[in-house]
Amino acid sequence: MSTEVRVPKQERAIEKKNRIIKAGFDLFSDVGYYNTNTAEIAKRAGVSTGIVYGYFKDKRDILLEVLSLYVEKVFEPLLNTIDHIPALDLHSLASQSIELAVCTHEHNAKIHEALHSMCHTDEEINARFMALEDEMTLRIAKRFEALGISVPNLVERVHFAIDITQSFAHECVYDHHNYINYDEFRKIVENTLVSLFE
Numbered sequence: 001m002s003t004e005v006r007v008p009k010q011e012r013a014i015e016k017k018n019r020i021i022k023a024g025f026d027l028f029s030d031v032g033y034y035n036t037n038t039a040e041i042a043k044r045a046g047v048s049t050g051i052v053y054g055y056f057k058d059k060r061d062i063l064l065e066v067l068s069l070y071v072e073k074v075f076e077p078l079l080n081t082i083d084h085i086p087a088l089d090l091h092s093l094a095s096q097s098i099e100l101a102v103c104t105h106e107h108n109a110k111i112h113e114a115l116h117s118m119c120h121t122d123e124e125i126n127a128r129f130m131a132l133e134d135e136m137t138l139r140i141a142k143r144f145e146a147l148g149i150s151v152p153n154l155v156e157r158v159h160f161a162i163d164i165t166q167s168f169a170h171e172c173v174y175d176h177h178n179y180i181n182y183d184e185f186r187k188i189v190e191n192t193l194v195s196l197f198e
Contacts, residue, residue, distance in 0.1 A: 016045070016047055016051060016055070017055045019045040019046065019047065020041060020042070020045045020047065020051075020052055020055060020056070020062065021062065021065045021066060021069055022045070022069075023041045023042075023044035023045035024036070024041050024059075024062040024063065024065070024066045025066045025069055025070070025111060026044060027040055027041055027044055028063065028066055028111060028114045028115075029110035029111040029114060030110065032114050032117075033059075033063060033114055033118060036059070037059065038052050038053070038056075038058070038059050038062075041059070041062060060122075063118075063125070064124065064125075064128075066111070066115075067115055067125060067128055070108070070111055070112075070115060071128075071132060073108070074104055074108055074112075075132060075136070078100065078104070078136070079135070079136065079139060081100070082136070082139050082140050082143055083139065083143060085143055085147065087147070088147045088148060088149065090193075090194045090197055090198065091190070091194055094189075094190045094193035094194050095190055097161075097165055097193070098165055098168060098169075098186060098189060098190060098193075101165045101166060101168070101169035102168070102169045102172050102173065104169070105169040105170065105172070105173040105174075106173055109173055109174070113174075115129075116129070133159075133162070136162060137155060137158050137159045137162060138155070140158045140161075140162070141154050141155045141158045144158065144197065149197050151196070151197055151198075157196045157197065160196065161193050161196055161197075164189055164192060164193065165189070165193070168185070168186070168189045171185070
């Protein structure tokens with residue numbers, strides 16, 4: 001089997017490659033990366049295994065494309081929202097950020113778990129998530145500066161705010177501790193976020 005990977009140029013070939021990536025996205029979401037093989041991806045995409053290997057070196061190569069799709073689908077709208085925060089209303093912004101984080105995790109729970117679980121074993125996946133986290137932190141800090149937020153250690157506060165928000169979303173979507181009052185917990189998170197930037 002040829003190890004040379006083609007870059008599709010014709011519309012039909014591009015569409016086939018995108019179907020393979022989408023099939024990988026769906027299967028990694030449904031059963032996880034390690035429980036999926038390239039034959040199953042090919043079948044889901046409606047192509048032969050040979051076609052898969054024409055566009056990708058291996059299953060991990062598909063995974064990296066799936067990660068790019070995940071970032072585009074989940075984080076690009078968030079980054080676009082950050083760049084266009086219209087005015088400074090910290091309570092409203094904190095509430096919207098929490099809601100967006102929870103909804104994002106709810107709608108992408110399976111693929112999120114599949115990709116994040118690999119951060120501990122795959123340096124490239126981890127590096128991509130770290131780069132994304134860096135980009136989010138710096139873009140939020142830059143936008144906050146433009147909106148007139150002037151607090152010490154702004155970048156560190158933004159990074160901490162992202163951690164708090166993500167942790168709350170994980171708690172709501174994945175953990176579900178029965179001793180936690182989530183309405184009260186959300187108020188605590190919102191008030192903490194506001195206090196970081198007042």
